[in-house]
Amino acid sequence: EEEPEENQFCMKDLPKHACSYCGIHDPACVVYCNASKKWFCNGRGNTSGSHIINHLVRAKAKEVTLHKDGPLGETVLECYNCGCRNVFLLGFIPAKAESVVVLLCRHPCANLSNLKDMNWDPSQWQPLINDRSFLSWLVKVPSEQDQLRSRQITAQQINKLEELWKDNPDAKLEDLERTGLDEEPTQVQLRYDDAYQYQNIFGPLVKLEADYDKRLKESQTQDNIVTRWDTGLNKKRIAYFCLSKANDEMKLMHGDELRLRYIGELQKSWSGVGHVIKIPDNHSDEIAIELKSNAGVPENCTHNFVLDFVWKSTSFDRMQSALKTFAVDDSSVWGYIYHKLLGHEVEDIVLKCTLPKRFSAPGLPELNHSQVYAVKTVLQRPLSLIQGPPGTGKTVTSATVVYHMVKQNNGPVLVCAPSNIAVDQLTEKIHKTGLKVVRLCAKSREAIDSPVSFLALHNQIRNMDTLPELNKLQQLKDEYDRLNNSELGRAKEIKATAADVICCTCVGAGDPRLAKLQFSSVLIDESTQATEPECMIPVILGCRQLILVGDHCQLGPVVMCKKAARAGLSQSLFERLVVLGIRPIRLQVQYRMHPALSSFPSNIFYEGSLQNGVTAAERIRSGLDFPWPQPDKPMFFYSTFGTEEISSSGTSYLNRTEAANIEKLATRLLRAGVKPEQIGIITPYEGQRAYQVQHMQYNGALNKKLYMEIEVASVDAFQGREKDFILLSCVRSNEHQGIGFLNDPRRLNVALTRAKYGVIIVGNPKMLSRQTLWCHLLTYYREQKCLVEGPLSSLKECFVNISKPRKLVN
Amino acid sequence: ETDEEVKVLKPKVAVCKEDDDFMSAFDQMMNDSIQARTQESLKVPHVDIAIPTQVKNKTKKLALPGQGISDKEDEEKDKEKSGTTGLKFVLMTRKGNKQQLTDFEIPMTAEFATKFKEREEAEKLE
Ligand SMILES: [Zn+2]
Ligand SMILES: [Zn+2]
Ligand SMILES: [Zn+2]
Numbered sequence: 045e046e047e048p049e050e051n052q053f054c055m056k057d058l059p060k061h062a063c064s065y066c067g068i069h070d071p072a073c074v075v076y077c078n079a080s081k082k083w084f085c086n087g088r089g090n091t092s093g094s095h096i097i098n099h100l101v102r103a104k105a106k107e108v109t110l111h112k113d114g115p116l117g118e119t120v121l122e123c124y125n126c127g128c129r130n131v132f133l134l135g136f137i138p139a140k141a142e143s144v145v146v147l148l149c150r151h152p153c154a155n156l157s158n159l160k161d162m163n164w165d166p167s168q169w170q171p172l173i174n175d176r177s178f179l180s181w182l183v184k185v186p187s188e189q190d191q192l193r194s195r196q197i198t199a200q201q202i203n204k205l206e207e208l209w210k211d212n213p214d215a216k217l218e219d220l221e222r223t224g225l226d227e228e229p230t231q232v233q234l235r236y237d238d239a240y241q242y243q244n245i246f247g248p249l250v251k252l253e254a255d256y257d258k259r260l261k262e263s264q265t266q267d268n269i270v271t272r273w274d275t276g277l278n279k280k281r282i283a284y285f286c287l288s289k290a291n292d293e294m295k296l297m298h299g300d301e302l303r304l305r306y307i308g309e310l311q312k313s314w315s316g317v318g319h320v321i322k323i324p325d326n327h328s329d330e331i332a333i334e335l336k337s338n339a340g341v342p343e344n345c346t347h348n349f350v351l352d353f354v355w356k357s358t359s360f361d362r363m364q365s366a367l368k369t370f371a372v373d374d375s376s377v378w379g380y381i382y383h384k385l386l387g388h389e390v391e392d393i394v395l396k397c398t399l400p401k402r403f404s405a406p407g408l409p410e411l412n413h414s415q416v417y418a419v420k421t422v423l424q425r426p427l428s429l430i431q432g433p434p435g436t437g438k439t440v441t442s443a444t445v446v447y448h449m450v451k452q453n454n455g456p457v458l459v460c461a462p463s464n465i466a467v468d469q470l471t472e473k474i475h476k477t478g479l480k481v482v483r484l485c486a487k488s489r490e491a492i493d494s495p496v497s498f499l500a501l502h503n504q505i506r507n508m509d510t511l512p513e514l515n516k517l518q519q520l521k522d523e524y525d526r527l528n529n530s531e532l533g534r535a536k537e538i539k540a541t542a543a544d545v546i547c548c549t550c551v552g553a554g555d556p557r558l559a560k561l562q563f564s565s566v567l568i569d570e571s572t573q574a575t576e577p578e579c580m581i582p583v584i585l586g587c588r589q590l591i592l593v594g595d596h597c598q599l600g601p602v603v604m605c606k607k608a609a610r611a612g613l614s615q616s617l618f619e620r621l622v623v624l625g626i627r628p629i630r631l632q633v634q635y636r637m638h639p640a641l642s643s644f645p646s647n648i649f650y651e652g653s654l655q656n657g658v659t660a661a662e663r664i665r666s667g668l669d670f671p672w673p674q675p676d677k678p679m680f681f682y683s684t685f686g687t688e689e690i691s692s693s694g695t696s697y698l699n700r701t702e703a704a705n706i707e708k709l710a711t712r713l714l715r716a717g718v719k720p721e722q723i724g725i726i727t728p729y730e731g732q733r734a735y736q737v738q739h740m741q742y743n744g745a746l747n748k749k750l751y752m753e754i755e756v757a758s759v760d761a762f763q764g765r766e767k768d769f770i771l772l773s774c775v776r777s778n779e780h781q782g783i784g785f786l787n788d789p790r791r792l793n794v795a796l797t798r799a800k801y802g803v804i805i806v807g808n809p810k811m812l813s814r815q816t817l818w819c820h821l822l823t824y825y826r827e828q829k830c831l832v833e834g835p836l837s838s839l840k841e842c843f844v845n846i847s848k849p850r851k852l853v854n
Numbered sequence: 855e856t857d858e859e860v861k862v863l864k865p866k867v868a869v870c871k872e873d874d875d876f877m878s879a880f881d882q883m884m885n886d887s888i889q890a891r892t893q894e895s896l897k898v899p900h901v902d903i904a905i906p907t908q909v910k911n912k913t914k915k916l917a918l919p920g921q922g923i924s925d926k927e928d929e930e931k932d933k934e935k936s937g938t939t940g941l942k943f944v945l946m947t948r949k950g951n952k953q954q955l956t957d958f959e960i961p962m963t964a965e966f967a968t969k970f971k972e973r974e975e976a977e978k979l980e
Contacts, residue, residue, distance in 0.1 A: 101883050115956075127948075133891060142905055
């Protein structure tokens with residue numbers, strides 16, 4: 045009671061070198077970040093890395109200096125040999141006989157062969173950063189006592205503070221509260237009073253996501269770009285170049301806009317904007333952009349280019365505009381749909397429609413009973429949800445529904461999906477039914493080739509010159525191109541194609557070319573991967589009948605801004621409608637997986653309702669020389685007890701044993717005659733993915749080219765796709781981390797349901813079984829006698845203790 | 855009156871999305887750094903890192919128990935404080951073009967120190 049203010053932490057009297065997060069200021073415990081000119085301590089507080097590492101990672105800084113009063117004096121950490129200052133690469137090696145160590149970078153200096161001759165021991169190289177903090181002999185870790193008495197800062201606060209520093213480098217933690225940055229946006233609701241309230245809640249979330257995206261993209265400027273020039277068939281200049289940083293951060297996609305600038309002295313400075321037409325793949329790391337204008341292109345120069353990402357607000361603007369239209373324009377959706385979407389009680393309505401005699405559509409496979417039921421039901425309802433678990437023929441069902449909707453003669457049908465790939469797949473299927481389909485692409489994507497390019501509006505217009513109607517149209521087109529693309533002209537262009545079906549992405553439905561058109565029937569495929577405002581873009585074009593297709597038991601929409609995600613932007617409209625009590629019609633027959641592979645996902649994720657449309661015989665690769673522990677079950681869990689996870693090797697976030705085992709399995713499959721493109725490897729972390737790719741190419745027993753054709757990616761990249769064989773690597777990061785991504789049931793579901801002919805999971809069963817869902821999976825594999833260990837040539841059942849499965853609560 | 859021990863609870867990791875994100879960002883950064891390095895074709899100076907003679911003599915001395923440069927009493931005190939024994943080392947760094955040698959201590963708990971000790975003992979036996 046004597047000193048009540050003792051616990052109250054006060055930053056103002058602290059020395060300059062106090063940790064900018066927690067205030068700890070023992071000179072032996074702090075490090076100076078050369079880039080942001082701030083000090084941070086080597087204590088973790090309640091986070092998974094020390095404060096200095098937290099800062100370096102979040103600020104993307106790499107160089108540091110030690111304090112002059114610390115044990116090593118004022119020292120800039122750098123490689124003794126090459127001067128490299130990236131602390132993520134630095135480590136030390138001892139002399140063979142003397143008590144002396146030297147700082148060297150991991151590559152190439154610590155690998156140079158003549159080090160050995162000079163009495164150094166390079167095999168002892170160890171990184172300066174271990175388990176996400178600096179080695180304690182280099183920078184002391186503040187005592188637990190000191191850490192507890194310093195300011196307790198959470199990872200959330202660290203994030204916010206780092207964000208704040210981007211605008212105001214002098215900001216203090218106290219400023220967080222003052223600026224209201226700490227405020228959370230209003231949570232999404234289950235029901236809304238009206239569309240104004242709906243807009244008032246979603247509008248700010250879309251804004252948050254837009255701001256986040258903008259900041260991220262605009263921070264991606266890269267210099268020292270070396271360019272190679274070419275000219276496309278359309279006479280436009282194409283620039284090829286590689287990025288020094290991996291593409292992971294840029295997350296470039298076809299159609300993205302980049303600005304290339306010349307800053308050299310060989311000619312006057314130049315800047316030009318172009319669309320991405322090629323991204324890095326397994327074969328080449330090059331990126332290509334097609335420039336909008338050829339004027340002044342410095343074709344003779346190759347060096348001294350700078351690259352900026354051009355952020356476009358289009359998709360966010362279209363979401364905001366859809367929310368607004370929904371609120372103010374009562375003709376934007378039919379009353380029934382309006383109230384249903386807002387969660388109001390409405391009496392059910394059956395639509396008048398002439399049900400077809402035959403439900404299967406021409407050109408498409410015959411429907412099974414649950415597909416027929418789905419088609420029949422949705423045709424009579426104004427609002428329906430179709431849930432398509434993996435491999436159940438969702439796209440065929442959607443295409444068939446669209447076919448029959450067109451036959452009802454209610455005007456053209458609008459078909460959307462969040463991604464271009466999904467739209468293309470569906471477009472192809474609908475085209476097979478003989479309907480007149482137009483694929484509407486963003487202008488920036490017109491140069492990109494796809495399997496349905498011939499259905500793209502711009503190509504259809506070009507090919508229809510022979511028709512007098514279209515001749516007129518071409519004139520009109522030229523006219524309006526001149527008149528700066530008048531909306532009316534654009535709408536006429538689409539009308540002239542007399543299309544039965546318009547296919548585009550959800551965001552594409554906000555294209556001005558559709559603005560003057562009305563679509564009473566709308567189908568959205570993969571709708572569980574779209575945010576709610578994204579889904580609303582096609583809906584507000586006069587919708588009277590809405591069909592949402594998807595699977596809320598697989599991955600949901602990607603929302604980058606954590607705040608917006610927390611507030612509920614990552615919940616899809618489909619999911620909310622399910623919670624509101626609209627029962628999805630579930631497709632129940634799966635045609636992808638060997639029955640042994642579908643059984644677990646069916647029981648855990650779909651209440652055991654999945655039936656198999658394929659027999660075991662159809663999904664066994666006859667003559668495949670592969671050591672399945674149970675010949676009738678093409679699956680096993682390969683127990684791997686890699687100790688690297690907690691070692692101090694510096695690559696503790698990697699699991700070498702697991703990567704080596706995955707490589708052996710892949711090699712064995714290749715040897716048995718499986719084509720590399722039929723194998724998929726799923727790894728949870730980017731670090732492990734890159735390591736896996738390299739490991740296979742350099743250590744694999746077979747030709748490097750074969751391994752290059754094997755797709756190694758995250759679960760998310762495999763959603764909506766299938767492979768013959770899937771190898772799943774389960775590495776967790778290390779002792780300060782839980783099982784991370786593997787906790788998400790939806791992700792596990794996707795991972796387990798990609799393979800047609802076989803699944804092999806590689807991981808540590810003991811560690812994984814601590815998590816309820818994994819415990820069930822492991823128990824299942826054990827019951828099937830498919831939990832094994834040992835060399836591939838003589839796999840034996842693994843009897844390691846795993847926890848008893850607890851009951852799963854949905 | 856009683857000399858009650860103050861029990862300080864170890865700071866606990868607060869599991870949250872932001873922390874998970876940090877961990878994957880860390881992996882990413884480590885990986886990007888390594889990738890960028892292996893892809894770059896680096897012009898590295900020829901290695902010529904001889905162990906300086908003054909270090910040779912000094913460390914030999916240090917390696918002998920009881921004859922360290924630092925005061926023996928101090929050493930004892932340090933041991934008491936940290937509860938562990940450390941190994942004396944010399945760190946070689948560069949300040950501009952000048953070589954810099956700094957004495958420091960690696961706690962015996964560090965994996966590296968243990969290994970060093972084992973090797974040293976093995977050599978003594980020979
Ligand atoms: Zn701190
Ligand atoms: Zn180096
Ligand atoms: Zn109402």
